[in-house]
Amino acid sequence: MRETKDGKASKRFGKDRRTFPIEKYNSRADRRTSQNGAMMFSAFVFVAAFCAVVAVELLLMGEPSVWGFVVATLVALLATMSIHIALQWEKVVVLRLGKFHRTKGPGIYFTIPFIEQIALCADQRVMLTGFAAEETLTSDLVPINVDAVLFWMVWDAEKAALEVENYYNSVSLVAQTALRDAIGRASASEVAVRRNQLDAELQEVIEEKTSEWGITILSVEIRDIVIPESLQEAMSAEAQAEREKNARMVLAEVEKDISSMLVEAAEQYQGNDVALRLRTMHLLYESVKGSGGTVVIPSAYSEGFSDGSLEKMIESLKAQGK
Template sequence: MRNKNRKIEEKAAEGARKPIAAAPPSRGTKTSRNGVYLFSIAVFLVGFAVVMALFWSAMSVPLIVVAMAVGFLLACSIRIAPQWERVVVLRLGKFHRIAGPGLYFLIPIVEHAAAHVDQRIITTPFTAEEALTADLVPLDIDAVLFWLVWNPKDACVEVEDYAAAIWWAAQTALRDAIGRINLAEVATRREQLDCEIKEILDEKTRSWGITVVSVEIRDIAIPKELQDAMSREAQAERERNARLLLAEIEKDISEMFVDAAAVYDQNDKAMQLRTMNLIYESVKEKGGLVIAPSAFGEAFNNIEGFLKP
């Protein structure tokens, strides 16, 4: 049982560390806790120096040990927390208070800092490998989760490892959301999927003191054997639409020809005008003398009578 749990934890840690894509280049803007460590070292050195200065005349090894112990106790008692950090303080194993930011004090042995909680927005990449859609198509999906801890007490008391818990919850929510839709809807419903996953995670993590800011799907990988089939299907659909459009145009043109034929059949003068227009356009395009059939020549018969009202 222990080996099984250990394998699950190793898999979760490996998944949490697995990069989705190349990380953006760092510009040196990442914050540091070096100031906190330097402050603790300075407090230790001050306590050590004060004890040594007070009992300098009785210099001995036990005195050095006592001075180091005093410096260590002071370093454990006087601490600082950065602006973005909150410290969960336990007294005799029970939750006592939330300390920080800035200077705070601890009672040695009686109190201790159980956790340092970062309250900034945290970015967590996660994946869903071979997530099945409603039509049983396996997809590999990469997404990014933006979240923050608004209640450090609940985040530390209600769940063992809130960072790993929200990673698992995000992956499960993504699989559930993908399993409700078909493959054709995955690409067109990205924004709806983001909102749906966010709502599912909010419901799960609210009791943990965690708020999900947003969920963004970065990439959807379709199996290669389906990419060709989908490409052929899209091509066939476009060809079908083109043929339907061409048929509609042919139908409209044929209806126009029928209407024109009805007009020409009812009015001989309209037919003669059309004939003359065709001859004019032919001469204009080709130039020179045009040898026209006898039917064209008939259009010029009685032209004087045609022009008269």
């Protein structure tokens, strides 16, 4: 039993089960840690500019003053607003007077304070987004839970900044919508069996929409599919019945082939008494060899083992050979 967002318990799926922890696998939660280097660089620029202005004031005036500290602070702020650093995996979109001007990074880049603004600092590493479709109806009206993960990356920072407001949330919503649509077009058994086809279909649909935002989809992987417990037994019985049906069909085909071969053998033995007697002797020999002892046979069959009978058989076979 799991708790919904309303605080109410949902018992539709029988077993106690928590939904897929999407937030745990989303890359966005750890993106702030990648900005530590840039923040330290900005702090270094501020301190260096402040100290440089104070040092110049001391050389010129001989002693510090309040106005000197004010000027040093203003210069340090302007330096911080002008000198930036982009990490190896970042691409920065710079606007000039509200219009797109250029993309910069990685490394050091400069901007004009109050004239140029940083619109987006795009992370171009492979991103991971978890998404789910909870209690979504399939084409045969079966409510199922499907959890999946999406691997994607930003290949065009300009489009990611100018074509969509929040590309990260947009990718997540598009993926969830595509998953629900794909589930609604397939039956419950098809969703459970055709995972690879569903992955490929989702990747194609999601990338068709996100490519306009400068985002490429690397792969989509279905992680978990949960079917209501009440339907699992019915689907299991259906699968067993289908396997039994296939087994009976295979057995019928084998019986058909065996009967055809027996009919052909009967036609061969019907026109050749010697071949029939030889087959009878062969069967008796196999019986004795398999049992490891002796076999009691009627006298009519034992006549076939006498010397006279064997000579007659040989002469008959030679005559047929001529």
